[in-house]
Structures are given as C-alpha cells and as structure tokens.
Amino acid sequence: MATHDAWALVCRLFAGGTPVLHASLSPRELGTLPALGRAVRPAALDQRFLLCPYCQQHRAQVWGDGRGGRTCHCPECGPVDVAADDMAALALDEDWLRRKLRLALSIESRDGIDALGEGVWRLGDFRRSPVLLARDLIRLWREPALLDRVRVAGGPIRVITPKPRDTRGAPFGPGVQWWALEDRFTFYGGSISFIGMPGEPPDPKASDPTTPVKGPFSADFRWVTLPDWPHGPIRLTEAQAAVFEALWSFKGEPRTADQIMRRAGLDSDKPIDVFKVKARDKGKPEAEGPLVAYRALVQVVQGRPGLYSMPCAAALGPVQA
16 A cells, blocks of 8 residues: 555656645655655745645745744634744656656667657657657647657557546547556556556566566666576666666766766765675675676776776667767
C-alpha cells in the first residue's frame, strides 16, 4: 500500500505542476516521502498566502505580527500563528519523472526529450512510435496540432497523462493510444516500471528486470551483467546505478569527476566513492560485485588524471550538444 500511495502522490504532484505545502499532505502521503527519495525536493512558495494551519480549509493571507513572527488571517478561524513548518513546501522533480519513464519504456538515450509546449514533452520513441507526456488531456484536446507535430505513418502516438476523474475508454481518435499514468506505470524501489496494455504483446526485455538492455546494464541501470562474474547479474544501489547512468550518458567520452557526480545528482567527490566495500562486507559477492563492475567498465584516462570514461557506451556515437 505504501508503494501505491507513493505513486499516487507522484501523479498528483505532476498533474498539479506546482509546489504543495507539507501541511496540505495527508498523513499517508507524508509517510510515503522517505520512499520517494530524490523524486521530490524542497520548494519555495509564494509566502504571502498559505492554507490555514488550524482548519486546513481556507487559503489565507500572511502578515507579520510585529514581533518577528507571522500570522494568517483565516476567514473562518481569524488570526492564526504561522510556524516555519507551515510554510514548508515540496515539488516533484519532473526531470526525474521523465528520465524514469524513458527507462521504463527502454527509450534509447540518444533520443532527447523535446518540450513541445507548456506541460507537454516528447519522450522519444517506443517500438518506433512517438511517446508524449502531458500534464493533462485538456491541453492536447485544445491543441491537436501538438499531436500532428509528432505523428508518423504506420504507427500510433502514445500519450501519457495523469488520469482525469471523468475520463474513460479512449479519449482520442484513431491513431492515438492513451496511457493513464496511474494505471500503466508503477513505482517501486526508486524506479518506475511499465505495466503495459491489455492484449498488447509483452516486451521481452521487461520480463526479466536484470536483462541487459543498455550494453551490460538493465533498462534502469540497477543491474549489470559481466561475462566473467560467476555469481550472475550484479545488483547496484541507487547511487551506483546513477553513476553508471551518468557515465553512459556521456557515450564513452572522458569527463571529470565533478561532471559525472553532478550528472548523477550525488555529493561524493569521485565516482568510486559509492562503490567502496565496507570491511564487514569483504568477500560477499553482493557487496564486491558492484566494485568489480566499476573496475571492469570504468577507465581513468591515462595521462590526464581526474578524467573518467566508460568505453562500452561509446557505441552510441558522439554526445550531442
């Protein structure tokens, strides 16, 4: 249930497109925040107004109380003291959502994300058909030209949006397949998985999450397969997967440690930091495996200390500017 609640909160935040106050979240939603990890981040709101901290029903204007504090003037409760926590807000990291949806659909990294308009993105191609992510259906109904811009002969357009309350069936005409975000995808362990459509042939790559899809890596970079490793696919932590995904995105070209760790969204100084094995885990394949993979796949560029590359990603071609 916690996983379902976490995914419901992701869909709610994406549909809204704006930060929300912590105070507006239900206890169940607050309980899902640790599971969401980097999917959500602190955000700033217009601090002139907030939801009344007492009744949680009315949006009220905030005033200084003349003593360094603040009060809101709720139309029902009257003046109510406002604490710092009452102004705390969070927002969905939408880059995280778009990146994870692309991984769930095995969209190749070379296909960039294109912003088609406010709240509409082209994620790339799924089985040779374009995939659009939109904040709501209404925008696409009002501007059908957005669909025409990506339409291809002989294949449907896949449209992903949060599910409106009053929409069922197929909201678009022929040639456009709608995927409700809440129904066709699920969230677990920091990653998003594609459930698929009834009657649609399954993607063989999705049947086994460890299957190499991007070179030796699984679609979500959480598994890596080495031919000489005798213990099977190696499971990576989220941080280790983020480092490999960052290196993969550079397509074999050397990059500094700072560039790699910034792309991975981590605070460590060097890529190898997240692969170090603790003394108590020495000799355990599940702990040693990621370090073996790092040493096998990542090279420190000779003669230019501080530069790293991953040659197995070079087959993707040069990095696009």
